[in-house]
Amino acid sequence: MTRVLVAPDKFKGSLTAAEVAAAVTRGLHAGAPGLEIRAVPVADGGDGTLAAAVAAGFERVPVTAAGPTGEPVATGYGRRGEVAVVEMADVSGLSRLPAGRPAPLTATSRGTGEVIAAALAGGARRVVVGIGGSACTDGGAGMLQALGARLLDADGRELPAGGGALGDLARVDLGRLHPAVAGAEIVVACDVDNPLTGPGGAAAVYGPQKGADEASVQLLDRNLAHLADRVADATGQDVRSAPGAGAAGGVGFAAMAVLGAALRPGIDLLLDLLDFAAQVRDADLVVVGEGSLDEQTLHGKAPVGVARMAREAGAAVVAVCGRSTLDEQQLRAAGIDAAYALAELEPDTARSMAHAAELLERVAADIAVRHLTPGPR
Incomplete structure (x- = not known):
């Protein structure tokens, strides 16, 4: 059975990390029923x-x-x-x-x-x-x-x-x-x-x-x-x-x-507290995320820290976000295979934030089809 670990940070001003994880989990199940999914919301020392x-x-x-x-x-x-x-x-x-x-x-x-x-x-x-x-x-x-x-x-x-x-x-x-x-x-x-x-x-x-x-x-x-x-x-x-x-x-x-x-x-400190190394050990795919994937993300923010440990454990990594300003080369350097932004479904920021959970479910269902089901994509 394919094992997925959902470990996002919050979408600031929109959803808590736990709410992000719950929405992603629902979408993954919808896209690929039968997955074994574990949710571990994370934070980097700030709110959440x-x-x-x-x-x-x-x-x-x-x-x-x-x-x-x-x-x-x-x-x-x-x-x-x-x-x-x-x-x-x-x-x-x-x-x-x-x-x-x-x-x-x-x-x-x-x-x-x-x-x-x-x-x-x-x-x-x-x-x-x-x-x-x-x-x-x-x-x-x-x-x-x-x-x-x-x-x-x-x-x-x-x-x-x-x-x-x-x-x-x-x-x-x-x-x-x-x-x-x-x-x-x-x-x-x-x-x-x-x-x-x-x-x-x-x-x-x-x-x-x-x-x-x-x-x-x-x-x-x-x-x-x-x-x-x-x-x-x-x-x-x-x-x-x-x-x-x-x-x-x-x-x-x-x-x-x-x-x-x-x-x-x-x-690093929070992942130690959460015993994240043990959580990610048997995962095939790890889903990271935060509201905005940008230059700040690359300087020690939660998605990069999680991606690093996931890579060390041999798991693939994808990110969900409200928006992303990072190019493919930056994402891969951070250990992230692909990023899926809500802005691709709803470019209006206010509407995207208001309907973030619904949009995340749709994004996660797409991730399940693209990364977790056999056959042509």
């Missing part, structure tokens, strides 16, 4: 990471934590034994901004720290934190405060939320840092190599995406440098120039400098 972990068997533990502007949000973490998966986008992400209004100077990563604290209190000894999609540029200050660190001004008062307040930081006190941090392994899923500050840093590169104008970018960059100075005073080490320190508005910096975290490419 928690859902992918839960789909792979992690238990979802609900948590109420502070959103990026301080309001409580219902979120959670994934738990399997002593391993926990935390998704920053689900608590401190752009999608959690009230009415979608950015708050470049005051948005906080506190909620991410609160979820990590809940996971540690629940017995986690390995915490995987996906940090894509954040709404803040606070250098991870809020996360550290939630974990017991004190960020104090010259009068000994705790700093308010956000990167805009970091210029008033006089001292970082780590004496009350959560005691479980020292005994835990914290791993951050991170796909960027930006330093904390400078023209390639968190504020300059990602600040505008979070609503920062030119003056705010300059202020945030100065404040992040000031934070790095005070953290170096407290820890005796300076990691502001380390690759990934600028990830998620500086959360990468705080995680490395204070929590002792290691940074790993997001898709």
